[in-house]
Amino acid sequence: MERHQVALYLGSMAVGVACAGLGGWSQVSEHLVPYALGALLWTNFALMPLAGMNVGQHKMLVRRVVLAATLGTPILVALLVPLFIPEGGPVALAAAIVLLAPCVDYVVVFTCIAGGEY
Numbered sequence: 001m002e003r004h005q006v007a008l009y010l011g012s013m014a015v016g017v018a019c020a021g022l023g024g025w026s027q028v029s030e031h032l033v034p035y036a037l038g039a040l041l042w043t044n045f046a047l048m049p050l051a052g053m054n055v056g057q058h059k060m061l062v063r064r065v066v067l068a069a070t071l072g073t074p075i076l077v078a079l080l081v082p083l084f085i086p087e088g089g090p091v092a093l094a095a096a097i098v099l100l101a102p103c104v105d106y107v108v109v110f111t112c113i114a115g116g117e118y
């Protein structure tokens with residue numbers, strides 16, 4: 001899958017466009033979206049090679065992720081937002097919030113799949 005991911009993504013987009021023209025598809029697809037997103041998220045997590053790591057490597061990975069999230073990302077956002085939104089104001093603030101907020105898509109998707117209130 002990893003080797004052919006571009007073809008898979010393009011193929012899935014083509015299937016989506018083809019299905020969009022079918023009558024009544026929107027009601028069916030609305031219920032399938034969380035499951036499709038769940039499958040995509042699961043494959044992303046499954047591709048992480050964590051099984052072959054020892055405890056020291058796990059700790060090093062956690063340290064690097066925490067360092068990147070707490071220092072690297074805010075610095076990158078501080079450099080990019082003024083570069084792409086030079087006028088500042090509410091648009092720059094909204095862009096900074098979106099870029100700095102943690103992604104919780106997977107929480108919503110997996111809660112829906114588990115039958116929870118999402």
